[in-house]
Amino acid sequence: MANAIEASGLRKSFGQVTALDGLDLTVRAGEVHAFLGPNGAGKTTTIRILLGLLRKDGGDVSLLGGDPWRDATTLHGRLAYVPGDVTLWPALTGGEIIDLLARLRGGQHDPKRRQELIELFDLDPSKKARAYSKGNRQKVALIAALASDADLLLLDEPTAGLDPLMEATFRDCVNAERHGGRTVLLSSHILAEAEALADRVTIIRAGRTVETGTLADMRHLTRTTVDAELNGPIALDGLPGVHDAVTNRSDGGVRLRCEVDNAALNEILSRLSAVGVRTLTCRPPTLEELFLRHYSERTVATVR
């Protein structure tokens, strides 16, 4: 199947400020794709270009096989969007807005599905939008998107205002969507969300793509964290592929914590077992750690 979203070398600036500086993004049809980056990295700008709200300054972009600027209206019939900062018409009720958004997309919700989602997210649809909290406004937009029959869901930080229970509900819904064959682009800086949901991930910073692939791909590029209690002291200095090794004595043994390139795992494990291992934990880095690395690099990059 073709890619749902294909962007390469995307550029956009607002006056002096460069928002996107050659961004690449490929979302395959039928996958849940997490779009990660710190605040101000350009996630929302990218999504607005995909929606045809902003005009790109350069690069190529296609959405569901069309040009998001030229074919905006046609394409919008096949996608549903949840903005990061949901503002609603204060005098309309949540229920009215859910229906209105469906009709604006040119469709009609299945009333059973609509009711199911309203109950699932515990929303009072007869309240005026003026009275909703941030979380409830977000629910209105989410229900409208999830109840639609769109091929593609564009979700811009969709859980920012939801409580943990609703976040879990949201995850269940997205997982169900994946099985239903829909494509989801999920922008987030909530990394647990991406870990729990995403098939593939694109990480951007300062308007550029820094990494893209499956989580497995990225872990391959990175290190494994090793925590061990050993029978005796161990010298790892100068060993290629071992980073940030810290040892301290404890209970007559030695505690070691280090980060190891996956290519060097074999070597280090044999060294550890030579000393004698009491306990050992090896774990892949969390997305937080991956992200922090890029985040701190960005800090370095802006300081220069």
Next chain:
Amino acid sequence: MTTTALTGTTALVKLALRRDRIMLPAWVYVVLIGVASTAYTFGKLYKTASSRAALVTSGEGNPALLFLYGRLNGTSIGALTAWRYGVWGALFAVLMSIFIVIRHTRADEEAGRLELIGSARVGRQAPLVSALAVAAVANAVLTAVLCAVLPLVGLPAAGSAAMALAIGTCGLAFTGISAVAAQLTAGARAARGLAIGVLGAAFLARAVGDSAGVGGPAWLTWVLPLGWTETLRPFAGERWWVLALPLAVFAGGVWVAFAVAAHRDYGAGLLPDRPGRATASALLRGPFSLAWRLQWGALGGWVAGYAVMFAVCGAAAKGIGQLFGTSSALEKEFTRLGGQSALVNAYLASLMLLAGLIAAAYAVSGVLRLRSEETEGRAEPVLAAASGRVRWGLSHVVVAVTGTAVLLAVAGVATGLGYGLRAGGTGAEVNRMLGAAMAELPAALVVAGVAVAVFGLLPQVSEAVGWTVLGLVVVVNIFGQVLQMSHWVLDVSPFTHVPRLPGGTVSAAPLLWLSALAVALAVTGLAALRHRDIG
């Protein structure tokens, strides 16, 4: 340090002044320039006492002028200035006060900014007090500047002070009224509408009181704040005690506002929100019905205001003949202007001009709704759905155009009914006035068209440009002729080209090219909207 209900007021006043650092001086400047240039121009144009007496005679003899500007209290340059700009200067001061108070109270509360402020070490009453303080300061500055400048263009000091105080205290009275309005409604739009409604009633009361003629309800001038700028009689034997009236309204308004504020919850109006429909009606189904749904409430208020205003003003036209016979000079002027039917027509025609100008204001606000929908992020979900930009833009434009047409139709029918029921020939009058009112439509739409064009081409400044253009058009058509502005300037306003109806000769050509211009402007704006960034 102890905290009181007023803790933090100073900081909030500074914040408000920072936010309004451009708007406040602009308002003061507009009023100052209007009054000072009027005084200066009158001084140059009407040097001799006899030329002024002639102007006063024609002014007193023309109910249309009495209706628009108020009664004449004397023949001095000062009295003429007060006549021409007293009520209107006060009207601008009032609008300034309304915008300041609502902006720093209900608008902030509705947007949630007051919540952030309320969570800090800020007293419960501090936001309202600071808003009132800023409005009071603005009016005080306006008064002081007028007091200082008017003597410089040659007006007597006492009269200058009286006129300045009349304008400033009128603004203050409406500061109190807006403070109450801000407490009553949950939305800033509605609060602003309420306060402007009171302003409309005040203008109407004094307009009818001033133009009704002998035996008419002249007491109406005394009923509401705007008329007090005349009954104070600046430059014509000042009645200083009249200043107590607006000050009392201010004090009363402030008292009521605090009483209501103490008894309501944050974010709530006096009336609680009732639950609405859980599903949308079948009618709410696209950008057009959405725009209609968002704007019909405001339009309803405008229609009601128009119906009352123009029915009353139409009815007042009957009294016009009775104005005369008091002096032979007036009598002569009366015949020179063409006798009673011509005068009634002149009065009705200026009524229709006013209907057109106010309808243009409605049209601009309707069009600029597009911009607020865009900046507040509510255009995004509509545009992200399968509705094209032109359709979305057109939706609000169509509502604005329809609303403008409805308002003018209401103005025509109400004037015709009001006049016809008293003078006879209701059916014919309704027809005649409906036609006269609708003739203003193309001109009003040209002003709206400018707003559409800037919304498409220069969205960042669309609000500023839209309202400034409207303001210029109002100034040119209300003050242009007497200030003897050059034809060139007068011709810039679309309303200058509308045939003066009833009474004037009907010619279709200007109506056609004005309509064509309005359409061209709108098309330009909508075309530009297709090619620009949103948000």
